[in-house]
Amino acid sequence: MKIEIREVDETNVEDMISVCNPPTITEAYKKGVEIKRAWLLEMLRTYGDVGFVGYFNRKPAAQLLTYPEKADPTSLKRENVLVVNCIYNPFLEAQRKGIARSMVEKLIEKARGKYEFLVTHAFETGEFLSQAEFFKRLGFREISKEDLYYSFSRRELKEPYSGFWKGGEEYKRNERDIGKVFLFYEPTCPFTYLWAHRSKEIVKEIAPELEIRMLNGWEHPEEFVSRGRNWMLVNGIPIKSLPIEREKFREEVMRAIKT
Incomplete structure (x- = not known):
């Protein structure tokens, strides 16, 4: 058994991308990958790093x-904050080997002196250990x-994470959004584009008009933030479910159309 933790650079960007690949690769997912790849390269060339890849038996x-x-x-765009956007170890044979812990420990070592805070939104996937509990064990505070x-300074951070994965905030229905559908995705994850594409196809079936x-x-931040950071609006109504919950999603979309 061999475990290796490597920083991501332009030579192993594809390795980082491949960790999240689903069993079936659709054209929409490929488009999401193109968006993420371009974003990763931009981040590397502008800021120098985007995280780590954990290898198990060379894979x-x-x-x-x-x-x-x-x-x-x-986001809040704080100069002294590094966002931990996602940590993911989907392969059973590589789990419970300390890979995720090692990546975070490497991150803490690298970020010390460069940033004052690391911040994350510990969204739950229903798999493995609770993300919140995982980060707490490594010294993160709520x-x-x-x-x-x-x-790193022992100062308290009171302002929360403000990125895409935070989810929708309070939104007041606006006349300009009536009769329209807005679908937002972000460049750090191919699945956000895939979900937006699938949602578009379902809406076209229900209400092609x-x-x-x-x-x-990230390219239209004012549009996103002004709509309460909700990933989807139908007829000025935020949609909370995802297209993977197909029937629930369709019902929610149909209610929004009729509102």
Whole structure:
């Protein structure tokens, strides 16, 4: 058994991407990968690093994706904060080997002196150990139940994570959104583009007359933030379910259309 943790650079960008690949690769997922690849290269060339890949027996098995908060135009853009966007180890044979812990420990070592805080939104996938519990064991503290931070200075961080994965905020229905569909995705994860594409196809089946806009939230930050950071709006109503919950999603979309 051999475990290796490597920083991501231009020679192993594809290894980071491959960790998240689903069993079936669709054209929409490929498009999401193109978007993520371009973003990774931009982050590397602008800021110098985007995280780590964990290898198990020489194969990429896990990823830890990071970026400076100031790089995200939809965020609070704090200079001293590094966002831990995602940590993922999907392969059974590579789990419980300490790979994820090793990646975070390497990150802490690398970020010390360069940033004052690490911050993450510990969203739950229903798999493995709770992300919140995992980060707490490594010295992260709570801002809220799912928002956690690591302080190099021991100062408290009170403002929460503000990135795409945070999910929708309070949104007041606006006349300009009536009769339209807005779908937002972001460049750090191919699945956000895939979900947006699938959602678009379902809406076209239900209500082909509606105007549909698919937008990269990082490229259209004002559009995204002004709509309460909700990933999808139908007829001015935020949609909370995902297209993978097909019937629930269709019902929610149909209710929004009739509202």
